Amino acid sequence: MGKHAQLVMGPAGSGKSTYCDTMRKYCEEIKRSVHIVNLDPAAEVFEYPVSVDIKNLVTVDEVMDELHYGPNGGLVYAMEYLIENMDWLTDELGDYEDDYLIIDCPGQIELYSHIPVMRILVDHLQQIGYSVCSVFLVDSQFILDNCKFISGALMCLSAMIRLEVPHINVLTKIDVLKSSDQYKEIEKFLDLEVHSLVEELNLETHNRYHRMNKAIGSLLEDFSLVGFVPLDITDQESLNVLLQHIDNSIQYGEDLEPKEPPLENDDDDDDDNDEIIRMMNGNL
Numbered sequence: 001m002g003k004h005a006q007l008v009m010g011p012a013g014s015g016k017s018t019y020c021d022t023m024r025k026y027c028e029e030i031k032r033s034v035h036i037v038n039l040d041p042a043a044e045v046f047e048y049p050v051s052v053d054i055k056n057l058v059t060v061d062e063v064m065d066e067l068h069y070g071p072n073g074g075l076v077y078a079m080e081y082l083i084e085n086m087d088w089l090t091d092e093l094g095d096y097e098d099d100y101l102i103i104d105c106p107g108q109i110e111l112y113s114h115i116p117v118m119r120i121l122v123d124h125l126q127q128i129g130y131s132v133c134s135v136f137l138v139d140s141q142f143i144l145d146n147c148k149f150i151s152g153a154l155m156c157l158s159a160m161i162r163l164e165v166p167h168i169n170v171l172t173k174i175d176v177l178k179s180s181d182q183y184k185e186i187e188k189f190l191d192l193e194v195h196s197l198v199e200e201l202n203l204e205t206h207n208r209y210h211r212m213n214k215a216i217g218s219l220l221e222d223f224s225l226v227g228f229v230p231l232d233i234t235d236q237e238s239l240n241v242l243l244q245h246i247d248n249s250i251q252y253g254e255d256l257e258p259k260e261p262p263l264e265n266d267d268d269d270d271d272d273n274d275e276i277i278r279m280m281n282g283n284l
């Protein structure tokens with residue numbers, strides 16, 4: 001079956017732990033054996049059953065007490081300690097060799113942007129045989145206008161380029177948007193027209209920034225890398241579509257029995273496929 005893992009990352013409060021629990025429940029419903037790994041040494045309360053917990057190796061509280069670090073320095077130290085003790089992780093994961101892993105990561109953005117710990121972790125998981133997909137969560141409330149979108153997209157691009165593994169960006173808390181009238185505003189970012197985005201940015205910013213707007217637009221367009229899959233955790237179909245993206249990216253299930261092709265006049269399946277293709281075009 002092979003070893004597969006989702007590495008769930010994203011800024012503080014973007015919904016990582018909620019996602020891990022929701023995805024675990026969904027996977028269990030579709031009879032996929034899943035275990036959650038907590039890699040947040042500061043996590044206090046878990047909604048999900050934790051199979052492997054970094055807190056059995058190191059906690060931020062211990063680092064703060066013993067070394068008199070603050071919370072952020074303590075977290076960076078704890079993650080570096082994990083990297084120095086990778087054998088511990090290998091041993092712990094050994095109990096779940098045939099299962100699908102969902103790895104809940106800490107939210108400090110510097111871990112993804114300019115400290116190599118996540119890259120070293122990903123390399124190690126690959127060395128011990130895991131196909132890893134990075135699932136990068138961004139709170140949909142935080143990309144509701146053009147400037148915020150650019151900032152969110154560059155953050156995702158930075159993590160994507162640093163990690164060099166299949167990467168899916170996810171917009172979380174769509175259920176909150178749906179219950180307001182803001183959902184329409186997010187649709188343009190799902191089907192991104194970089195040209196019109198740059199034009200709108202130019203209208204919103206001083207002339208002196210227009211060359212920069214164009215350069216950022218070209219960066220996003222040339223790499224065609226930044227797209228988002230919206231996730232409404234209250235909607236099973238939304239979870240299904242996202243999981244298919246992730247499965248495709250790491251070839252999960254390629255050695256399983258092939259599914260029956262849909263009947264030609266099966267309209268529901270056609271709609272689902274159209275939705276996936278639309279999102280794939282927007283994403284990778």
Ligand SMILES: Nc1nc2c(ncn2[C@@H]2O[C@H](COP(=O)(O)OP(=O)(O)OP(=O)(O)O)[C@@H](O)[C@H]2O)c(=O)[nH]1
Binds near residue numbers: 014019107175
């Ligand atoms: N309505 C709604 N609330 C959500 C969703 N995802 C997360 N939340 C809420 O957002 C808050 C933060 O969610 P967490 O899952 O703890 O976020 P996190 O990324 O793990 O946070 P850190 O571990 O602190 O970085 C919690 O109050 C969640 O209940 C969602 O999809 N919909």
Ligand SMILES: [Mg+2]
Binds near residue numbers: 017018040104
């Ligand atoms: Mg969390």
